[in-house]
Amino acid sequence: MKKKIAFVCVHNSCRSQIAEALGKKFLSNQFDFYSCGTKLKPQINQDAVRLIKKMYDIDMEKTHYSKLIEDIPTPDIVISMGCNVTCPYIGKAFDDNWELEDPTGKPDDEFVKVILKIEEKVKELEKYK
Numbered sequence: 001m002k003k004k005i006a007f008v009c010v011h012n013s014c015r016s017q018i019a020e021a022l023g024k025k026f027l028s029n030q031f032d033f034y035s036c037g038t039k040l041k042p043q044i045n046q047d048a049v050r051l052i053k054k055m056y057d058i059d060m061e062k063t064h065y066s067k068l069i070e071d072i073p074t075p076d077i078v079i080s081m082g083c084n085v086t087c088p089y090i091g092k093a094f095d096d097n098w099e100l101e102d103p104t105g106k107p108d109d110e111f112v113k114v115i116l117k118i119e120e121k122v123k124e125l126e127k128y129k
Contacts, residue, residue, distance in 0.1 A: 006075035012037030014045040015081035
């Protein structure tokens, strides 16, 4: 049985969604990936949607939606994207905190840096196998 990895951000609208999409793209044969938050946003960050489509040909608007921690199966591994001020309490300690800056509202080059960092970190998840 594959381990379940959850990426957590407060709003589950940008970094955690990107991590879920890239996890599924690169390591879906090894893990089941989820993203979630403690508050919902009505839609995924549109810059993230546009850039993930352009860079990886993944349409997150068709495959992803904002979810709360209680909306996903109990994860084996929980990773915080890096909430800066306060990370949501999810009922257990985080297994890792990627401490990523939120690129929301920033230029594309800042978004791309965060996306590439997420890709790098996702590929390192094989250590949890």
